[in-house]
Amino acid sequence: MKKALLLSLVVCALGISHGTLxxxxxxxxxxxxxLDSHCVMCHAExxxxxPLETxxxxxxxxxxxxxxxxxRHMPPWPAVPGYGIFANDNALTLRENQFIVSWVEGLGPRNAGAVFSNTAAAGAEQPAEVRAHTDFGHWQFGEPQLTRPLAANTIEAGQANQIKRTPVDLGLTAPRWLRALEYMPGDYRVARAAVFTIQETGQWVGSWTPWYGYLSLPKGTAIRLPAGAHIMAEIYYKGGKERITDQGKLGLTFAPEPAPNAVSDIVLDAKAIAAGRGPAGRLRGAIRLTAETHIVALRTETAANLKSIEVFARKLDGGTEVLLYAKDFQPDWPTPYIYKDPVVLPSGAELTVTAYLANPDGPQAAAVRLTASVFHKAGAQPPR
Ligand code: HEC
Incomplete structure (x- = not known):
């Protein structure tokens, strides 16, 4: 017993020193x-x-x-590291970045240090092929309580980016409290992203991107779905090598009883500042929060000519907190920014969004819209 423990300690120590040397x-x-955790959700057969599987x-x-x-062009993820911690952040860590750089600079060794051939050490068996694995066609969050198929869409080969809007009748005869929403595309070759809102109210209820397929709300919070509610699905497509018919599925999970804290949207439009009163090419919007506010997620529109977006909160004590700094948007991959833990802003804080245009003299969006999914702890006053 003691001997085995000692032996494993020695092996461990050897393993570590081997790794560092x-x-x-x-x-x-x-x-x-x-590749498994950041690339094959897109780079696959x-x-x-x-494909980047083998x-x-x-x-x-x-x-x-x-x-x-x-x-930092791949994987697509526009939020600049250091401002906000997001559950759906797919950026490579510094360490992962360095691994790729070292691997390429070392000419791409396979296993035993040799390039290309899957060689075995002398006398050993031929090693099994190691490859990255995709996880298509599975619910990531878990088996939903209610699933609804969406209408099928046929996407022509080589079709440029397009958005298909489909309402989904949930068949609810009474209000329900939504805890989580997940989407599963029928064919991952053409689906790029999907955004879901309640058709009757416009409230955002979740998004799907290839690297993060669901919205799961914090404990004790939920989104109220009225009886008869429809979900409006906006699916972003780009054509593949052939004509493809895609039929996705929506999966919903409910809270067993009304949640104490209802999640709702704060919508804020950044607009041009009157001529002469601010720098050209800058749009701005602000709202004062009249209750303690917990921010679950942010969503921005990526309008044409948009260079970067900054979202920050100015507190009454003068402190400023940057909630999001995003730039180099890739319009193919619209993504929400879902906080790992909700960001808590005190009552009286001013939530501000500033959008910078790439070319102030070029065609401009009249406004860039920011949507914040928020809740207030039961008992606190809602804003306005
Ligand atoms: C959200 C989907 C997505 C993810 C995640 C993703 N890529 Fe891509 N990537 C694409 C698409 C789409 C293209 C364009 C492919 C084409 O033109 O066929 C692309 C292109 C590329 C290119 C080619 C660029 C060029 O200059 O030709 C490389 C290299 C690449 N990706 C590497 C990666 C690596 C490495 C990862 C993971 C660390 C990754 N990608 C993650 C979707 C993705």
Whole structure:
């Protein structure tokens, strides 16, 4: 017993020192994990982009991968690190970034340090092929209580970006309290993103992106769905190599009883500042909160000519907190920013959104809309 423990300690210690001395990054060890968690939801045979599932596929794309990762162009995620902590953040960590850089600079070794061939050490068995795995066709949040199929959409080969709007009748005969909403596309090659709102009220109830498929609300909070409510689905498509028919499914999970804290939307439009009163190319909007406010998620519209968006709160004590700083939007991948833990702002704080345009003299959006999903702890006064 004692001997076994000692032996495992020795093995452990050897393992660690080996790892620090020999810092070769290997496909089978570090790279495949990065592909699994950040890339193959898109880069797959059955996904919207060329596959990066096997060693060979990845090795052949090594240089574009290097450039895109350094430029933070891939994976798509517009929020600048350091401002807000998001549950659906798909950016590579600094460490993952460094792994990719080292791997490419080391010419892309596979397993035993050799490039390309899946070689076994002398006398050992041929190692099994290591590859990244996709998780298409599964509910990520868990089995929903209610599922509803959406109307099917047929997308032509090579079709440019388009949005299809489909209302979904939930068939509710009484109000229900929504805890979580998830979407599962029928065909991942053409679906890029989906946004869901309550048709009757316009309230946002969740979004789907290839890397994060659901909205799950914090404990004790829920969104009230009125009897007879419809969900409006906006599905973002881009054509694939062939004509594809996609039919997605919506999955809903309810709270067993009315939730103490109802989630609602604060909508804020950033508009042009009167000529001469502010710098050109800047849109701004602000609202004063009249109760303690917990922010679950933010959503911004990515209008044409938009360079960056800053959302911050100015508190009565003069302190400022940046809630989101996003730039380099990729219009193909509209994403919400879902906080890992809701951000709590005190009563009296001013919530401000500033949008900067890439070209102040070019065509401009009249307004850039920010939607914040919020709740107030039971007993606190709602704003306005
Ligand atoms: C949300 C989907 C998505 C995710 C996640 C994603 N990509 Fe992409 N990527 C795309 C699409 C779509 C393209 C364009 C593909 C095409 O033109 O066929 C692309 C293009 C690329 C390109 C080619 C760029 C060029 O200059 O030709 C590289 C390299 C790349 N991605 C690497 C990655 C890596 C590495 C990851 C993970 C760290 C990743 N991507 C994550 C969707 C994604």
């Amino acid at each position: 020999n810092n070769t990054v290997l496909f089978d060890r570090e790279i495949v994990r990065i 059955k996904g919207p982009a060329f 060693y060979e596929q990845t090795w052949l794309q090594m240089h574009p991968i290097y450039l895109d990762v350094i430029a």
